[in-house]
Amino acid sequence: MVTIVLELLLVTLLVVTSVWCVLVHRRLAALRADRAALGAFVDALDAATARAERTVHEMKSAGAAATATIEAQEAALEKRREELDRLVEAAQRMARRLDELLGRSARLAAELRTRKDMQAAPANGSPREAGPIGPPEATAEEATARPARAVDALLEALQKLR
Secondary structure (H helix, E strand, O other): OHHHHHHHHHHHHHHHHHHHHHHHHHHHHHHHHHHHHHHHHHHHHHHHHHHHHHHHHHHHHHHHHHHHHHHHHHHHHHHHHHHHHHHHHHHHHHHHHHHHHHHHHHHHHHHHHHHHHHHHHHHHOOOOOOOOOOOOHHHHHHHHHHHHHHHHHHHHHHHHHO
16 A cells, blocks of 8 residues: 555656656747747847947048038138138228328318419409418318229128129
């Protein structure tokens, strides 16, 4: 009887071991299936990471190129601004010189007219009343209008240079 009980106990343990082996086998099969899915996931993640790295590298390259372009444009703009500043200063100097020259020429023209009038007065025999020395009214208006026209013409020329 003891042998039968021992054999029954051994059979029971063998059945439990067999059931346990079936359960372990199923779990291993599930792990293998999950391993394939996990491998596919890792491969997809690796490909996405590689694409992201390439994209980041391309974006850095594009950023560097854009920065270089912007810096070159800024340098060109600064150069043009400096050139324009020099042109404006030269134009202002020319306008001042023109204004001075027109003022001098108006004064000289008035003096010449006055001298002509004085020389013509003794020749006519009638003494003329001496007026104020200086340019006549029309000459004074011309003297103020000429610089304004010269400045306008100079500004137009500068705008055409742009």
